Amino acid sequence: MRTYVDVHVLQTVPPSNLNRDDAGTPKQAIYGGVKRARVSSQAWKRATRTAFADLVDPATLGTxxxxxxxxxxxxxxxxxxxxxxxxxxxxxxxxxxxxxxxxxxxxxxxxxxxxxxxxxxxxxxxxxxxxxxxxxxxxxxxxxxxxxxxxxxxxxxxxPIDVALFGRMVADLPGLNVDAATQVAHALSTHAADVEYDYFTAVDDENPKEDTGAGMIGTVEFQSATLYRFATVGLHQLLDNLGGDLDAAVEALRVFLVAFTTSMPTGHGNSFAHRTVPNLLTVTVRADQPVNLVSAFEKPVTANGHGLLARSVAEFAAELDRTTTRWGLRPELTVSTYDTADAGDKAAVLGGSVPFPQLVDTVTAAARDRLATTR
Incomplete structure (x- = not known):
């Protein structure tokens, strides 16, 4: 029986250039008719895989x-x-x-x-x-x-768990292909976002005091954004990729939840010190299909003097509710971590906020029960 674990994250990042194109510009996408900040799925998958090494023995992982x-x-x-x-x-x-x-x-x-x-x-x-x-x-x-x-x-x-999660494609040897158990969406800002420019100068420390010129002049491009991030794990495929080992599949899910939620691409990290933690994490366990809720932000969120986060949380919760009531896509489990002040009257849709470690324990326990009863 198919089982999907959907992971939804809202996360604000300060001025940063997490993922740049060949010209050094932060990646962007047009969605809802406006330009959005974008972080490619490849960039966040790389950050997630790198974070695995902090959670399990690196010798057990892939390369x-x-x-x-x-x-x-x-x-x-x-x-x-x-x-x-x-x-x-x-x-x-x-x-x-x-x-x-x-x-x-x-x-x-x-x-x-x-x-x-x-x-x-x-x-x-x-x-x-x-x-x-x-x-x-x-x-x-x-x-x-x-x-x-x-x-x-x-x-x-x-x-290893990273190959089981992210899959492998070998053009010359289809027999070595591994169907990915995980899909990761490109992260998009919930609002319109412009690219800005930081003009900087650097002083040559060895120049005489009377020499007031800069030793280096340049610019670096950046954005700040509230990002919506989404990934889904097909537990049935993960179990199959791991040879039917239930314990290994549940552990792989645990490692993925922690790594994907807490990781961050490192682009221009020293220049911007952009590492933040998520503002909202909602995980749903589904028996029907994965549901990416980015449509909550097709109409870009606007600040209206009150910031973007609370409005983004409200729109996300409303979309989660719509997919349940309008389309009948009802999760078997919904568990969230968030600041209750941001959720307002939408807290009931998200469920009561629990600490992140408790969320991980709840989801992995549900996954174990699901796999044990359906395999």
Whole structure:
């Protein structure tokens, strides 16, 4: 049975440039006929994956890189006591069965491959006892000797939580594809937002006092915004990606909830110190379909002298109520964390505000019950 966990976040950010385009301009989008501040889904997924390492052992996670051959060679050299050249030969031969296109640089693939560090360890497990013999073979004999190494099977099973959540697409090897259990929307401001410019100068500390000129002059573009962020996790797909391991699926959901909610893209972080915490978090558990509530802000919110946040919370709650009453898309569970002063008469729709750790515990307990009764 399908089960979706929808994550909705309203978050204000001060002057910042979280996610810029090739010209250095904060990314934007037109929605509701006006320009909005935008943070791409890729930027927040990257921030979320990076935050995983603070929540679980990094050695259990995946990595996305062109350097799978070099990483495997490092593990072979470390565990088998081989020299760098012999380790590289063995690694290249083992991975040749994948048939992935070579990149422009030596020992790199043509594109990024997302895989688990533990999966590399299991590849080494399969050949560790035979490494001294393999290193002594010529290239033709080595290629023949490693044909039985289960490379595709090893990379196709036992996925780490980040691969299970975000999926993997391998154009050359569809059999290695992993359907993502998570979708992340581009974050949009709930209101119209303009790009502004910070003109700055820097003084050369070693210039004589009478030299009043600047050592450097420049500009940096920025925006400030109240952002609506949305992600959804398909628990059924997550469980499947993790080989039916209920405990692993619930733990992956817990890690995702914490990381997605509390992470922040780092663009121009030193210049703006923009890291804030969410102003509202609402999580719904659904058996019907994911529901992105960005339509609450198709008509851009205006401040009217009272700020943007409280109005954004009210519009979000009203849209959540509309999707329930008008379309019959009723969540099985709704749990929220917010400042009750912002919600006003909409608090009943959001449910009573609970501390963030309690929200995570409530959602993961509901997910466990749901998975246990439907699988």
């Amino acid at each position: 996305r890189t062109k350097k799978i051959s070099a990483l495997l060679a490092e593990r072979i050299a470390s565990r088998g006591g081989l020299g760098p050249d012999d380790a590289a030969r063995v690694a290249t031969s083992v991975l040749s069965d994948l048939g992935i296109k070579a990149g422009k640089k030596a020992a790199e693939t043509a594109y990024l491959l997302f895989f688990g560090r533990p999966q590399l360890e299991r590849l080494v497990d399969a050949i560790e006892a035979d490494l001294p013999r393999l290193a002594g073979l010529d290239d033709a004999a080595l290629a023949e000797a490693v044909k039985g190494v289960p490379v595709r099977e090893t990379l196709g099973t036992g996925h």
